[in-house]
Amino acid sequence: MSDEKKGPEPKGLARNAANYGDKEFALYLRRSFAKSMGYSAEALKRPVVGIVDTGSDLNNCHRTAPELIEAVKRGVLMAGGLPLAFPTISLCEPYLTPCSMHYRNLMALDTEAMIAAQPMDSVVLIGGCDKTVPAQLMAAASAGTPAVQLVVGPMSANRYQGERLAACTDCRRYWARYRAGEVSGERIQEIEGSLAVTAGTCGVMGTASTMACLTSTLGFMPLDAASIPAVHSDRLRAAEEAGAQAVRLIHKPVRPDEIITEKSVENALRVLLALGGSTNALVHLAAIAGRVGIKIDYHRLNELSDTTPVLVDLKPTGEGYMEDFHTAGGMVALLHELRDLLHLDTKDLDGVTLADRIGAGPAFVDRTYIKARNEPVSPVGGIVSLFGSLAPDGAILKRSAATPSLFEKEARCLVFDGVEDLAARIDSDDLDVTADDITILKGAGPLSTAGFPEAGYLPIPRKLARQGVKDMVRMSDCRMSGTAFGTVVLHISPEAEAGGPLGLVKTGDRIRLSVENRSLDLLVDEAELAKRRAEWKAKSEPKRGWDALVHREVLQAPQGADLRFLLPEGR
Numbered sequence: 001m002s003d004e005k006k007g008p009e010p011k012g013l014a015r016n017a018a019n020y021g022d023k024e025f026a027l028y029l030r031r032s033f034a035k036s037m038g039y040s041a042e043a044l045k046r047p048v049v050g051i052v053d054t055g056s057d058l059n060n061c062h063r064t065a066p067e068l069i070e071a072v073k074r075g076v077l078m079a080g081g082l083p084l085a086f087p088t089i090s091l092c093e094p095y096l097t098p099c100s101m102h103y104r105n106l107m108a109l110d111t112e113a114m115i116a117a118q119p120m121d122s123v124v125l126i127g128g129c130d131k132t133v134p135a136q137l138m139a140a141a142s143a144g145t146p147a148v149q150l151v152v153g154p155m156s157a158n159r160y161q162g163e164r165l166a167a168c169t170d171c172r173r174y175w176a177r178y179r180a181g182e183v184s185g186e187r188i189q190e191i192e193g194s195l196a197v198t199a200g201t202c203g204v205m206g207t208a209s210t211m212a213c214l215t216s217t218l219g220f221m222p223l224d225a226a227s228i229p230a231v232h233s234d235r236l237r238a239a240e241e242a243g244a245q246a247v248r249l250i251h252k253p254v255r256p257d258e259i260i261t262e263k264s265v266e267n268a269l270r271v272l273l274a275l276g277g278s279t280n281a282l283v284h285l286a287a288i289a290g291r292v293g294i295k296i297d298y299h300r301l302n303e304l305s306d307t308t309p310v311l312v313d314l315k316p317t318g319e320g321y322m323e324d325f326h327t328a329g330g331m332v333a334l335l336h337e338l339r340d341l342l343h344l345d346t347k348d349l350d351g352v353t354l355a356d357r358i359g360a361g362p363a364f365v366d367r368t369y370i371k372a373r374n375e376p377v378s379p380v381g382g383i384v385s386l387f388g389s390l391a392p393d394g395a396i397l398k399r400s401a402a403t404p405s406l407f408e409k410e411a412r413c414l415v416f417d418g419v420e421d422l423a424a425r426i427d428s429d430d431l432d433v434t435a436d437d438i439t440i441l442k443g444a445g446p447l448s449t450a451g452f453p454e455a456g457y458l459p460i461p462r463k464l465a466r467q468g469v470k471d472m473v474r475m476s477d478c479r480m481s482g483t484a485f486g487t488v489v490l491h492i493s494p495e496a497e498a499g500g501p502l503g504l505v506k507t508g509d510r511i512r513l514s515v516e517n518r519s520l521d522l523l524v525d526e527a528e529l530a531k532r533r534a535e536w537k538a539k540s541e542p543k544r545g546w547d548a549l550v551h552r553e554v555l556q557a558p559q560g561a562d563l564r565f566l567l568p569e570g571r
């Protein structure tokens with residue numbers, strides 16, 4: 001990325017004109033059809049900025065998409081470009097079956113194809129809800145078109161009867177109290193309308209917020225744009241700036257793979273750890289990096305985790321909300337604290353180094369939410385990876401959201417074979433379980449028909465919840481919401497459905513977890529495992545459509561659960 005670099009002449013509407021033997025005619029046709037929308041000949045000569053519209057009546061998080069698009073358009077027009085918005089798939093967490101993750105790669109495929117197929121010189125990606133930003137960055141990395149990320153921003157916390165509420169973590173907290181019989185049915189219904197009251201992504205440091213912070217670290221948007229609230233006027237100014245940025249990129253192009261580098265990915269991992277961020281971001285970052293041929297090494301993750309303090313004190317692990325992080329100094333304050341741990345020579349879309357982006361830090365930092373290095377929330381990072389006979393290719397644990405007294409544990413396990421089995425039995429009064437057991441969910445990884453859901457936060461069995469049990473060791477081959485908390489081992493790889501050792505585990509087996517040794521072992525002798533392996537069968541395979549394609553091509557969690565055929569050629 002040289003500062004002198006000039007791009008090729010923008011092609012605008014002429015880019016990728018179809019060629020059925022008479023290219024001139026194809027372009028003539030395209031222009032005449034574009035004129036049917038009222039554009040002048042002058043407008044159609046301008047370089048084109050595509051704007052990905054992910055607004056949808058099934059996406060509450062993105063309900064400001066129309067006004068953001070207007071602001072992006074203003075920025076593009078002021079900078080001399082022609083803004084053309086177009087729709088892609090939109091994914092919002094609560095509305096998809098079997099789960100939104102099952103469709104992240106479909107959104108990436110759709111977005112990549114539409115960026116590559118339609119005429120645009122650069123693109124603004126409007127995303128926000130958990131799977132959307134990863135899908136868009138995966139798409140941009142593969143399409144190679146200069147891309148700016150704009151997130152919709154986090155929702156604002158509600159004030160409700162003396163407390164603050166902003167979606168998932170609070171939803172979970174109240175629901176757990178309801179399950180335990182501490183909150184009545186009437187009250188839980190009354191609170192339903194108070195948990196999420198503005199547009200924007202979940203207001204805590206969940207997956208959406210974490211991905212916004214990582215995306216700004218990578219350089220796809222300004223640092224402060226990661227956390228501006230969805231409903232704040234600054235969010236519209238950020239959108240206007242995203243439009244202007246997209247025009248600058250046309251004249252001085254930077255391909256996405258020039259800023260997704262070994263160093264910038266490592267910076268993003270540091271930030272993930274320092275945020276105490278979502279475990280899902282690890283899967284998404286692996287998928288984004290994988291699109292340019294970079295692999296995330298779980299052993300390196302542990303080295304980074306041991307040398308990166310958690311500095312941000314937001315829910316689900318702490319007390320604050322994203323609006324607090326923003327006013328506390330946001331990403332600039334955080335990166336300023338971390339600067340000696342970062343590769344400061346990585347560059348953003350304007351070619352500005354991370355050192356210059358951080359500068360001298362913000363004028364004001366609220367230490368309630370962004371701690372100084374000498375007073376961290378935790379001296380070590382939020383996530384560790386574990387290896388052992390139960391997880392030969394690794395598993396992860398969000399230690400910042402877990403109970404330290406459960407870190408070293410050997411116990412018998414209670415196994416649920418798939419999400420239906422879990423739902424059918426977890427609340428039965430005669431379930432043979434104590435708080436000292438380990439509950440396991442298998443058959444919910446990327447290959448499973450469950451689609452790698454956020455089911456890894458296994459509920460505390462109702463009979464234990466009623467006894468006041470708040471946490472116990474839980475394990476699975478699936479994911480957990482970034483807004484959840486507990487001693488939960490996730491992403492066990494290879495997953496059960498891929499024939500991993502997890503698929504052989506039976507109720508009553510003993511398991512040993514040691515966070516100190518970073519190990520996870522199944523204490524069953526090899527002869528018994530060989531017998532079980534000989535009897536093991538994969539569940540039925542989907543035969544058609546997207547499900548069949550996923551089943552044929554999906555990779556495991558450490559590779560980002562991307563589809564094999566979407567990796568760069570030769571990987």
Ligand code: FES
Nearest residue numbers: 061129201202208
């Ligand atoms: Fe969209 Fe939480 S549901 S960010």
Ligand code: MG
Nearest residue numbers: 130207481482
């Ligand atoms: Mg989430």
